[in-house]
Amino acid sequence: MRFLHPFTLFTLAVALPALAWILPAPWGAAGTFAVAMALLLTPGASPGWRVARTALLTAAPFWFFLYLLHGVGGMVPTGLRLSTMIASFVWLVAILPPARLVEAMVAAGWPVSAAFLFSATLQAVPALRERAQRLVDAQRCRGLATRGGPLVRLAALRALALPLVLSALHEVDERALALETRGLVPGARRTALAPPPDHWSERVLRWALVLGCAALFVWRVA
Amino acid sequence: MSVRLLALIPVAVAINLALSAAVDAVGLPLFLDTTGTILTTALAGPVVGILTGVLTSTVNSLRNPTFWPFVAIQIIVALYAWLAARRGWFRSLRTAVPAGLVLGVIASLTSTPISYFIFKCATTGGIALTTKLGQLLGLSDLGSCFFGSFVSDFGDKAVTFALVTTILHALPRRTAARFPLALRAVGRA
Numbered sequence: 001m002r003f004l005h006p007f008t009l010f011t012l013a014v015a016l017p018a019l020a021w022i023l024p025a026p027w028g029a030a031g032t033f034a035v036a037m038a039l040l041l042t043p044g045a046s047p048g049w050r051v052a053r054t055a056l057l058t059a060a061p062f063w064f065f066l067y068l069l070h071g072v073g074g075m076v077p078t079g080l081r082l083s084t085m086i087a088s089f090v091w092l093v094a095i096l097p098p099a100r101l102v103e104a105m106v107a108a109g110w111p112v113s114a115a116f117l118f119s120a121t122l123q124a125v126p127a128l129r130e131r132a133q134r135l136v137d138a139q140r141c142r143g144l145a146t147r148g149g150p151l152v153r154l155a156a157l158r159a160l161a162l163p164l165v166l167s168a169l170h171e172v173d174e175r176a177l178a179l180e181t182r183g184l185v186p187g188a189r190r191t192a193l194a195p196p197p198d199h200w201s202e203r204v205l206r207w208a209l210v211l212g213c214a215a216l217f218v219w220r221v222a
Numbered sequence: 223m224s225v226r227l228l229a230l231i232p233v234a235v236a237i238n239l240a241l242s243a244a245v246d247a248v249g250l251p252l253f254l255d256t257t258g259t260i261l262t263t264a265l266a267g268p269v270v271g272i273l274t275g276v277l278t279s280t281v282n283s284l285r286n287p288t289f290w291p292f293v294a295i296q297i298i299v300a301l302y303a304w305l306a307a308r309r310g311w312f313r314s315l316r317t318a319v320p321a322g323l324v325l326g327v328i329a330s331l332t333s334t335p336i337s338y339f340i341f342k343c344a345t346t347g348g349i350a351l352t353t354k355l356g357q358l359l360g361l362s363d364l365g366s367c368f369f370g371s372f373v374s375d376f377g378d379k380a381v382t383f384a385l386v387t388t389i390l391h392a393l394p395r396r397t398a399a400r401f402p403l404a405l406r407a408v409g410r411a
Binding site: 017021058062065066068069070074078082085086088089090093113116117118120121122123124125127128129131132133135136140146147150153154156157158160161162164165166168169170171172173175176179180184185 | 243248
């Protein structure tokens with residue numbers, strides 16, 4: 001599956017949950033969930049059991065809370081739908097490196113700023129999370145009380161959040177300068193270095209999925 | 223959109239998603255996952271705020287796709303923060319906290335139908351348990367779903383608004399002046 005164009009993988013991952021909600025429950029959702037699990041577990045072509053386990057562990061709390069709120073009858077249809085959604089996206093994330101998606105976006109003529117936003121965000125989030133953890137440790141070393149009454153905790157929250165956010169905002173100028181130096185100005189277009197091949201059959205498959213979902217939706221609503 | 227605003231958006235998304243570490247450290251039942259959205263809207267207007275919100279939901283969905291349907295909340299938060307900035311509600315905590323409480327009501331009214339129709343109210347642990355409490359109190363399914371959302375959103379948005387106001391006031395004037403709307407939002411323009 002990894003050889004498929006990123007847009008095809010993305011369309012598949014979106015179409016499966018859409019079908020899970022459109023098709024009559026529980027069999028429609030059971031079918032889409034089976035397809036999603038097959039995508040995760042097909043030998044040699046898929047991410048494999050470890051990723052499938054991640055999907056199942058992510059879905060498990062939803063089954064529990066659905067059972068708690070609605071009993072077995074209410075749990076099964078929604079549980080299958082949510083599990084389809086989770087399994088499809090876990091599969092997508094496992095099979096599609098963000099850099100390949102960005103390359104496909106650039107090759108498809110998307111503005112380079114859109115591709116930048118996506119890739120820069122994916123890099124910024126773990127970096128700032130790590131800094132947040134360092135700040136928490138540093139403030140605790142300085143004797144910051146993070147436990148106690150609500151007012152004590154809110155004061156601690158302020159002491160943790162303020163330096164984190166202010167330091168992040170100070171970085172914006174440096175980032176902007178770096179972007180301008182590299183010629184990344186809004187509206188600029190780039191040529192993709194290694195655009196993923198997009199065969200006509202994949203384009204047909206994507207359109208068939210989109211139109212199929214739309215037709216089924218109209219059929220269900222009518 | 224200027225390059226500075228383009229550079230601001232990924233940072234703001236990271237703020238939305240990294241503040242959970244601070245929340246975990248103090249053990250308060252808060253999300254603070256709209257802080258960056260509200261902050262960028264106050265600094266640079268609704269378009270930047272909406273882009274920040276949508277990107278936050280997208281990146282969060284890569285970890286857990288059940289966040290994606292709630293993208294509408296991020297958009298509504300950005301639009302409301304735009305109104306708050308224009309009306310000067312970030313000028314002091316006395317106006318910011320009530321404005322945040324109102325946003326809490328709006329956010330829970332918006333998230334209730336999403337939570338009810340897509341998740342049957344079984345979203346995150348705390349909200350699902352509060353929804354169960356609503357059921358035990360005799361509320362209808364939709365009523366308990368709103369009760370769960372309301373309890374989680376009401377305080378969260380008030381604290382978020384207070385935090386953004388504190389950040390805006392703590393920004394050095396030179397830094398604030400680099401963003402088109404920051405000084406006006408805190409009444410220093």
